[in-house]
Structure formats: C-alpha cells, structure tokens
Amino acid sequence: MxxxxxxxxxxxxxxIPVLPPTLLAHLREAQxxxxxxxxxxxxxxxxxxxxVVIMTDLIIPETDTPGAKAAKVNEFIDVVLTDWAHxxxxxxxxxxxxxxxxxxxxxxxxxxxxxxxxxxxxxLRSIDDVAMAKHQGFHAARHGNTIPSERDHQLQGPFWDxxxxxxxxxxxxxxxxxxxxxxxxxxxxAYHGCAPLTEKKA
Amino acid sequence: xxxxTYDAIIVGSGITGGWAAKELTEKGLNVLILEAGRTIDPxxxxxEHKPIWELKYRxxxxxxxxxxxxxxxxxxxxxxxxxxxxxxxxxxxxxxTNVDGTRFSWIRGRQVGGKSITWGRQSYRWxxxxxxxxxxxxxxxDWPVRYAEMEPWYGYVEDFAGISGQxxxxxxLPDSHFLPPMEMNCAEIDFRDGLKKHYDDRMLTIGRTAILxxxxxxxxxxxxxxxxxxxxxxQSYFSSLNSTLPAALKTKKLTIRPYSVVxxxxxxxxxxxxxxxxxxxxxxxxxxxxxxxxxxxNAATLESTRILLNSATTExxxxxxxxxxxxxxxxxxxxxxxxxxxxxxGHEDKIPFGNRPNGIYLxxxxxxxxxxxxxxxxxxxxxxxxxxxxxxxxxxxxxxxxFKNTLKTPGPWRMGLGGFGECLxxxxxxxxxxxxxxxxxxxxxxxxxxxxxENEHTMSKDIATQxxxxxxxxxxRDISMYQDISIPxxxxxxxxTARMGRDPKTSVLNSNNQAWDAKNLFMTxxxxxxxxxxxxxxxxxxxxxxxxxxxxxxxMKKNEL
Numbered sequence: 001m002x003x004x005x006x007x008x009x010x011x012x013x014x015x016i017p018v019l020p021p022t023l024l025a026h027l028r029e030a031q032x033x034x035x036x037x038x039x040x041x042x043x044x045x046x047x048x049x050x051x052v053v054i055m056t057d058l059i060i061p062e063t064d065t066p067g068a069k070a071a072k073v074n075e076f077i078d079v080v081l082t083d084w085a086h087x088x089x090x091x092x093x094x095x096x097x098x099x100x101x102x103x104x105x106x107x108x109x110x111x112x113x114x115x116x117x118x119x120x121x122x123x124l125r126s127i128d129d130v131a132m133a134k135h136q137g138f139h140a141a142r143h144g145n146t147i148p149s150e151r152d153h154q155l156q157g158p159f160w161d162x163x164x165x166x167x168x169x170x171x172x173x174x175x176x177x178x179x180x181x182x183x184x185x186x187x188x189x190a191y192h193g194c195a196p197l198t199e200k201k202a
Numbered sequence: 203x204x205x206x207t208y209d210a211i212i213v214g215s216g217i218t219g220g221w222a223a224k225e226l227t228e229k230g231l232n233v234l235i236l237e238a239g240r241t242i243d244p245x246x247x248x249x250e251h252k253p254i255w256e257l258k259y260r261x262x263x264x265x266x267x268x269x270x271x272x273x274x275x276x277x278x279x280x281x282x283x284x285x286x287x288x289x290x291x292x293x294x295x296x297x298x299t300n301v302d303g304t305r306f307s308w309i310r311g312r313q314v315g316g317k318s319i320t321w322g323r324q325s326y327r328w329x330x331x332x333x334x335x336x337x338x339x340x341x342x343x344d345w346p347v348r349y350a351e352m353e354p355w356y357g358y359v360e361d362f363a364g365i366s367g368q369x370x371x372x373x374x375l376p377d378s379h380f381l382p383p384m385e386m387n388c389a390e391i392d393f394r395d396g397l398k399k400h401y402d403d404r405m406l407t408i409g410r411t412a413i414l415x416x417x418x419x420x421x422x423x424x425x426x427x428x429x430x431x432x433x434x435x436x437q438s439y440f441s442s443l444n445s446t447l448p449a450a451l452k453t454k455k456l457t458i459r460p461y462s463v464v465x466x467x468x469x470x471x472x473x474x475x476x477x478x479x480x481x482x483x484x485x486x487x488x489x490x491x492x493x494x495x496x497x498x499x500n501a502a503t504l505e506s507t508r509i510l511l512n513s514a515t516t517e518x519x520x521x522x523x524x525x526x527x528x529x530x531x532x533x534x535x536x537x538x539x540x541x542x543x544x545x546x547x548g549h550e551d552k553i554p555f556g557n558r559p560n561g562i563y564l565x566x567x568x569x570x571x572x573x574x575x576x577x578x579x580x581x582x583x584x585x586x587x588x589x590x591x592x593x594x595x596x597x598x599x600x601x602x603x604x605f606k607n608t609l610k611t612p613g614p615w616r617m618g619l620g621g622f623g624e625c626l627x628x629x630x631x632x633x634x635x636x637x638x639x640x641x642x643x644x645x646x647x648x649x650x651x652x653x654x655x656e657n658e659h660t661m662s663k664d665i666a667t668q669x670x671x672x673x674x675x676x677x678x679r680d681i682s683m684y685q686d687i688s689i690p691x692x693x694x695x696x697x698x699t700a701r702m703g704r705d706p707k708t709s710v711l712n713s714n715n716q717a718w719d720a721k722n723l724f725m726t727x728x729x730x731x732x733x734x735x736x737x738x739x740x741x742x743x744x745x746x747x748x749x750x751x752x753x754x755x756x757x758m759k760k761n762e763l
Contacts, residue, residue, distance in 0.1 A: 076260065151279055172592040172609075188425070188426045192385060197552060
C-alpha cells in the first residue's frame, strides 16, 4: 500500500484520534525508497567532489549517527551548483574550493585532499573561527509574512558562509539528518508544549 | 430548467464561496460555482507529508522560475515556496498596476478552494468595539450591523468549521464556541504569567484557530505535522475544499465549473437585476453565459470588485452597482512588520513535542478602555515561543563532532510577538479598472493605489516598543525589536472596495450584503467590509456569508427576488 492510500484511509476513518503505527511504518517505507539511485556529478569534477565530501564531513562527521558524507550533502551541493546557481555564484563557489586547496598547499605543501585529517581539520577550523566571529550576537527577530532577507541569497557572501550554510542545510534536510540525527517525525500525532527534552527521541 | 440556468450562481470557491455553496444547496437551491482556476485533487496536490529531502532544492525554491512567474506571490515566503507555490497565481497571467508612489502586494489563489487552502486559519470574532468604531469617530460610514446580530451567525459557522481556543470573557474579543485549546509551551506560559503580573489591561491566550483538536463533524483531529498551507489529507483544518464544498456536494445540488474566468455580469436595466454571468473558459477561451435568480460574488475582495468595475454600463459608467461612487474605494489591509523577540531563560530540559500549527494571541489593549493620544484603533499580537534549532548552525562557530552534538540539542527558548494593526478606511485607497493592461484572458486588470497614513505609521512604532517592553517586563533577555511596516496587501487581509452601509448614497451593499443597485446580487467576501478591526477577518466573512444566504433564500421564498 502506498503512503497516500494509507492517508486516504485515515481521512475516511476519521474517528482514529492518534496515528496508527502501521501508518508511520508505511510513511517510513515510502521515504526509504526515495534515496535509492546513483548520482552522476554535473558541475563538480571528481577532484572537487572529493574535496567537498571531506569538507562537509569535517563539518558534520559521523558520530553515533551518520554524517554529511553518508547523507550525500555533496550531491545536494552539485545539484544546487548545476541547476540553481547563477554563473557568478557557481564560479565564486569553485574559486572558494580552489582557495582552500591553495591554503593547504601553502601550509602543508599538499593538496587539501592529500593532507592528513588533522591538517584538514586545523585548516577548516581556522577558516571557520574567522568567518563565524562576525555573526555572533545576531538574532533573527522577525515574525510574520515579511520577506526574509536571506531568501535567494544562499550562495552569496563569503565562501565559508556559503559552504557551511549549504552543508548544514543539506545535512539537516536529508533523511539522515532529519530522522536519524534529530529524531524528528513528519507526523508526530500529538502536541505537548513542554515535553521533556529526552522524549524527543535523540 | 433551461441550459446554463441555475437557482444561484456563486463566483469563487474559497472561504466565502464554499460557505455560500453549503448554505444555498442545503436550503434546496440548485447552485453553480464558477471557479477561475483548476480543480484540486487532495490525493496528489496536497504535499504536507512530503519529506523535504524529496524536494530538489530542499525548499530553497526554484528561484529563477519563481522570480519570473510569481514575483508578487512569493512575498508570502512561508507559503508560496517549493512545496506550495502551485496554490498561488501566476503574476504573468494575472498582472496589475500600482499607481506611482504606492505599492500593493496582491496575493491570489485561483483553484477550487481558493486561498482557503493556504490561509492562516486564525479565527476571531469581532466585537462592537469594531462595529461601532467608524460611527463613534465619524470615520467613513457606520457598519449596518452590530455584534448582537452577528453573534448567532458566528456561533453557527463555528459549530460547523470547528474553532479551537480558550474562552477568556474579554469584551473586545468575544469567545467563540470552542473546541479544546491547543497547549501553550514553556516560553509562552512564562510570558503569559509575567504579563499578568505586570499589566492589568493585557493578557495572553492561545491562538484561536480553525483546526480540529478533536474529531468534529466527521473530520479527523489534527496530527500536528504543522504545515497546513500545503494541504491536509485528514481534513483537520477548515478550508472550503476540506469542509464546506464536500457538504454542499453531498446535497447533489452543486455543480462546480473550474477554469471559468468571469469576465463581467450582465445587468437588466428594466428589472434592475443581474441577468447573467459572462464567462471565458480558461483553457479553450470559449465564452459562455450562465443565468440564475440570485448571484453571489465571492471571488476574493479585489477580484469581486474588479468584476463589477468590468461590468460597467451606460447607466453605471464607473462600474456596475456603483451609484454611490464608492465601488473600488476604501481598500484596507492589516499592517504588520513591527514587533520584538526575546530569549526566555530556563526550561532547558523541555521542548515542544509535535508541530503546533498555531501560535499565541495577545488581544488589543489600545483604545479599549482608555483613549490613546497618538492614534485611534489598535492592534493585537500573534507569535509564539520556540527553541532555536539546527538553523543556528549556519552562523555558529565550530565544526566536527562537538558542533554536530551542539546542534542536536536545541538552543534557548525564544518568544516572538508580531503586531497586526488596524488600518483606517481611506477613500483615497482605491482600485480602478485598467483597460490598457489585459490579463491572459483579455480582461481589463486593476490599477491599485494604496498606502498607509499617519495613524498606521504611528501605531506601528507603538507596536514595536510595547512588544519589547512587555517581553522585558515578563523576564525576556536579549531583546530584539523591529519596526519596518509591511507593504499593504502583504497581510493578505485585503478588505473593502464594495462596502456595506446604511445609505445607498454612500455604500455599495446594504446590511444583508445585497447590492443596493441590483437586489439579486450579493457580495460576502472581504469587499463588503466597512472597517478592518485588528483581528483576522475570515471568521466574520463566514458569518456574514451564512447570514446573507439565509436572507437571500427567505427573500426568494417571499418572491422578493
């Protein structure tokens, strides 16, 4: 049975106050099917892709849950660079990757992908410290139908802001990030305003 | 019955069109709905449970396509997005013009269900503070109804629609017939308690919303997926598609004709009645004419008025039913864009479970008991508490396992308040037909001139400072205040342009939403509104629609129509 069919049944049998476990199981099943399939890179070269995979996985590594590499954040980045990015944004992104590689060469005498894991992490940390410092103390305050300034501008700005932004977005909007890491449900089935934090399946 | 002839024709299938269909068919009339847009199949069109990883751009939206086709519509960023932009019109097919120096964002949904699919669902009764405001101030014209007349109709529509909320006994915000309220969360409870301690005239209640908190009239309770504007396969929130249209179809007396773009109404100058509706088929561009004894214009505020403006005759050169000269004038919307947010300390071991598609409401306190010096009318706040999520990772220092583990735990509780302010009815805010610019079906479009005046700007400043003060008084920290008044239209509460009234010389509709100049024509969408209140208007549209249908059918029975 398809997810839609289950939902239709639910709509008809409208006396069910809480979602039946079978419905949730079907939802998960339907979701599992989506991630299958092989992706062919369209913008990133194999070398660039290798660098992107390492960088995203250094930002969000595997812990007790899979990290950015397993969540295929690099594929999301390639899709965005190919079909969403404008030429100047695409070039700026690729130049940013090249700059990181050049810094690796200057510091360690090696391409980024050939540097040790420790060297790679050290380099990214130093870039991150400088780039993120300027954001501290800022909070988005708005509520309502106003236009959020960041819409459409996700690939604009300093390279590290763009790279970290797309990595974080790509990971937590992946099935791994959403379901496995954050333990979120698409249909929680109930609302409690002040539930214990542990109840939110960690 | 002759071909293309019905007892009643309704133009539009959104919130008010759906109500008119339900009421008129249940009273035994054969009804035709003319809907300009396509049909919606909930099974395929609703996308509320589609995981974000199934979207190509993970809800970053197909920006290049959308910037070209929906440059106005996507100003509603939370709803006109990669999931739901299909529920909003093409700005290319549906152009309009702003008068130089003014700007109005006209948000539209053309499909069976109209904007009721994507509406905000907040539902509040108006009070006599609203219905008497114009009269007491000498502004515009008096409402021809009072709360006592509306009260039973509010109750009637609420009993069917299902409104969840908490009874509070406030005179300025009368209680509805409520389903059980949704819960407040930790930050909201703290803010509510702090507010109570510091203010005699202010309080916080849970949002009153047309979402079911228990099984109601055969519709399931909310399952808290939290994204109603993408549809609801369990029909747990009120939309015409989820509730009134199915009820009307059950009578077997309703025909819905999609892709039916209404060009104009025909007026018989001898009988003084509407004699037909001229329709262009959106797909084939063929033209048709449909006839009925009574007609309901429920195409949404400005579209309903546009149809009358485009139905001008020699007798009514500036729009049909415009002997008053008020048709197209007194356009209103709620002004937003001012408020504040703050961190509410504590409760770090607590989190909301589930996605509550509702917030809090802080009812109006200005000009309720004490008259303010700087502005008339008032405002209410909507908003809520939440814990910061993974999004903060995009600007947070750190990489690696520590960074990831930090993001797994939510950030502090933050409480936000955003104001919805009343806009006065200004004759100078208006729309007119523009024969120079035609839409995709060759129909004259609208030129709009709308701007806020001093009262709105002054009120907006007060909204921001009061939000910050209240958050501070209630223990909020790290307060950010903002005040950047919204563009008219962005509230999507456009009202007026065919107002009700007591005098045919100064209003378009009488106290029963019946056109003074054509007594078989009724308008019950936002166009009829005489003032704007500061609370969301849709519940009042519903009540006015049910009331007008009752009047219309009684008049038909008495052979007055």
